[in-house]
Amino acid sequence: MNLMGLFRSPQNELEKGGSEEAGITNTCPHCGALLPLSEQWENLNVCSACGYHFRIGPRERIAYLTDENTFLELDGNLKSKDFLNFPGYDQKLRNAKLASREKEGVVCGEAKICGEPCALFFMDPNFMIGSMGTVVGEKITRLFEYALARSLPVVGFTVSGGARMQEGILSLMQMAKTSGALRKHSDGGNFYLTVLTDPTTGGVTASFAMDGDIIMAEPGATVGFAGARVIEQTIRKKLPQGFQTAEFLLEHGFVDLIVPRSEQKETIAKLLRLHKRGNA
Amino acid sequence: MGAYDKVLLARGKGRATGLSYVNNIFEDFLELHGDRRFADDPAIVGGLATLSGMPVTVIAMEKGSETKEKVRRNFGSPNPEGYRKSLRLMKQAEKFHRPVVCFVDTSGAFCGMGAEERGQGQAIAENLFEMMDLKTPIISLLIGEGGSGGALALAVADRVWILENAVYSVISPEGCASILWKDAKKVKEAAECLALTAEDMKRLEVVERVIPEDRDLETICQELRTQLSEELSALSALPPETLLENRYQRFRKF
Ligand SMILES: [Zn+2]
Numbered sequence: 001m002n003l004m005g006l007f008r009s010p011q012n013e014l015e016k017g018g019s020e021e022a023g024i025t026n027t028c029p030h031c032g033a034l035l036p037l038s039e040q041w042e043n044l045n046v047c048s049a050c051g052y053h054f055r056i057g058p059r060e061r062i063a064y065l066t067d068e069n070t071f072l073e074l075d076g077n078l079k080s081k082d083f084l085n086f087p088g089y090d091q092k093l094r095n096a097k098l099a100s101r102e103k104e105g106v107v108c109g110e111a112k113i114c115g116e117p118c119a120l121f122f123m124d125p126n127f128m129i130g131s132m133g134t135v136v137g138e139k140i141t142r143l144f145e146y147a148l149a150r151s152l153p154v155v156g157f158t159v160s161g162g163a164r165m166q167e168g169i170l171s172l173m174q175m176a177k178t179s180g181a182l183r184k185h186s187d188g189g190n191f192y193l194t195v196l197t198d199p200t201t202g203g204v205t206a207s208f209a210m211d212g213d214i215i216m217a218e219p220g221a222t223v224g225f226a227g228a229r230v231i232e233q234t235i236r237k238k239l240p241q242g243f244q245t246a247e248f249l250l251e252h253g254f255v256d257l258i259v260p261r262s263e264q265k266e267t268i269a270k271l272l273r274l275h276k277r278g279n280a
Numbered sequence: 281m282g283a284y285d286k287v288l289l290a291r292g293k294g295r296a297t298g299l300s301y302v303n304n305i306f307e308d309f310l311e312l313h314g315d316r317r318f319a320d321d322p323a324i325v326g327g328l329a330t331l332s333g334m335p336v337t338v339i340a341m342e343k344g345s346e347t348k349e350k351v352r353r354n355f356g357s358p359n360p361e362g363y364r365k366s367l368r369l370m371k372q373a374e375k376f377h378r379p380v381v382c383f384v385d386t387s388g389a390f391c392g393m394g395a396e397e398r399g400q401g402q403a404i405a406e407n408l409f410e411m412m413d414l415k416t417p418i419i420s421l422l423i424g425e426g427g428s429g430g431a432l433a434l435a436v437a438d439r440v441w442i443l444e445n446a447v448y449s450v451i452s453p454e455g456c457a458s459i460l461w462k463d464a465k466k467v468k469e470a471a472e473c474l475a476l477t478a479e480d481m482k483r484l485e486v487v488e489r490v491i492p493e494d495r496d497l498e499t500i501c502q503e504l505r506t507q508l509s510e511e512l513s514a515l516s517a518l519p520p521e522t523l524l525e526n527r528y529q530r531f532r533k534f
Contacts, residue, residue, distance in 0.1 A: 084473065084474075084475055086473050087469075087473060088460070134534065137534070141532070162451075163428070163450045163451060164450075165450055165451045165456050165459070165460065165474065166473075167450075168449070168450055168473075168474045168475045168476065168480075168484075169448055169449060169450055169474075169475065169476065169480070169481065169484060169486055170484060170486075170534050171450045172428060172429070172432055172448075172449075172450040173486065173531060173534035174534065175408055175429060175432055176408055176412070176432060176436050176531040176534075177531045177532055177534050179405070179408035179409050179412050179436070180412040180527075180528045180531050180532060181532075182409070183409055183412040183413050184528070186409075187413065202429070203428070203429050203450075205401030205402075205405070206389075206400070206401040206404035206405050206408075206429040206433075207404075207405050207408055207429075208405070209401070209405070210399075210401050210402040210405035210406070211405050211406075211409050224396050224401065225389065225391075225395070225396060225400040225401035225404070225429075226389075226391035226395075226396065226400070230391045230455075231391050231392065231393065231396065234390075234391045234392055235392055235393060239393070243393070243396070244396060252397050252398070252399070253399075254399050254402055
């Protein structure tokens with residue numbers, strides 16, 4: 001497998017147009033450590049000095065989480081339309097496709113994790129920061145319907161900067177639509193695990209991100225409903241350090257566990273095994 | 281009238297708020313307080329009433345009319361407790377086979393520190409999740425501002441109606457203009473682009489009915505009383521599985 005092509009980070013030097021020589025380094029935005037890119041990639045894009053988790057896209061997640069060659073993508077060709085003729089939306093979509101190399105803000109599919117079959121969705125921080133539009137909502141809804149029909153658990157990695165405002169009210173309706181689908185999946189006795197990654201905010205937090213039977217989070221991830229800037233404008237003061245982090249949510253009782261990237265595959269597989277149906 | 285004029289009307293001084301509809305439509309409204317977990321949120325009012333003799337659970341966002349009242353009600357921006365209270369009352373309605381009527385009027389769920397600490401997102405998410413499966417009819421009326429997820433948390437319903445001059449939007453035009461164009465002066469353009477008027481809601485099939493406002497409040501409420509009892513009777517006659525499947529399909533189409 002070509003790791004160099006697979007593990008890409010939007011923050012690295014290549015993206016900024018730096019030299020393409022091997023031995024190139026990336027600076028950790030958290031601790032400032034200089035990380036050789038190859039080492040960072042091997043370390044699943046986690047800073048080896050401080051444990052900072054870089055944002056990563058769906059394909060990188062699929063690579064470290066799922067058993068090799070088991071991932072079957074679903075609805076990979078659905079694309080958003082500019083149905084409100086919203087100024088600049090077409091261009092934004094084009095840019096997002098280039099930046100993410102994906103067609104939309106979520107990748108859905110079925111795979112095995114340590115031999116355990118499950119349905120999966122991965123929202124994409126590089127596609128308009130996982131903003132929720134009609135196609136994102138539709139793909140997630142279809143995934144829950146697919147999983148319900150096959151009695152599969154769903155594992156969902158959330159990323160969202162908020163609503164796809166270029167799709168107006170229909171973006172908001174996705175919160176209700178997805179809630180309905182995951183409700184049916186849940187009523188069918190099926191397991192749903194959410195993994196909150198950086199950032200998970202807005203309508204996604206206020207719908208399927210917080211509805212998991214078990215809610216996991218990545219260390220340091222920003223998770224909240226309102227954006228920090230909006231809160232600061234409302235209360236007219238600065239937010240304390242660490243407000244709206246995964247650790248903050250754990251402390252306040254809204255997250256079950258925080259699991260670093262290197263341990264996620266094992267932990268998810270364990271949870272899937274514990275929720276396996278019919279072999280109690 | 282432009283879309284932004286509608287936004288201003290929806291927010292307008294002197295516009296009837298939740299409790300005026302409740303008091304004009306229902307008989308014997310009895311307010312019930314508290315979420316049984318943390319507090320009572322005055323931004324969301326809930327309780328019991330009768331509608332042409334039929335017991336109903338009524339939930340209304342209330343902005344307040346005078347300054348002091350507005351402050352007490354946090355200008356109609358609910359905290360998590362408000363949503364949790366509404367859910368408690370809805371579950372109670374389900375248990376006693378009462379239909380639910382919701383009145384939506386908020387610029388949005390409150391964006392404060394306490395709201396985040398007590399799980400604003402989780403509270404809204406739980407409402408959406410539970411309302412999708414509430415085995416009793418729900419009708420929601422958008423009477424003023426329908427601000428994003430904070431409004432939707434009372435609008436996962438079998439029927440959603442909107443007043444002619446109310447608006448419903450995923451983000452305020454101000455928020456949209458500042459995020460997308462970094463220019464607060466582009467609010468009018470943002471309002472047009474967002475398609476947030478009652479007319480837009482009808483066209484996009486987000487609502488079943490637009491209630492004309494060219495009459496006084498009492499007349500509007502009289503008509504609503506008739507329409508609500510008719511619609512609730514029809515919905516109550518459906519088997520619960522049909523009711524829920526129709527509700528699912530109502531939102532599945534988006
Ligand atoms: Zn670091």
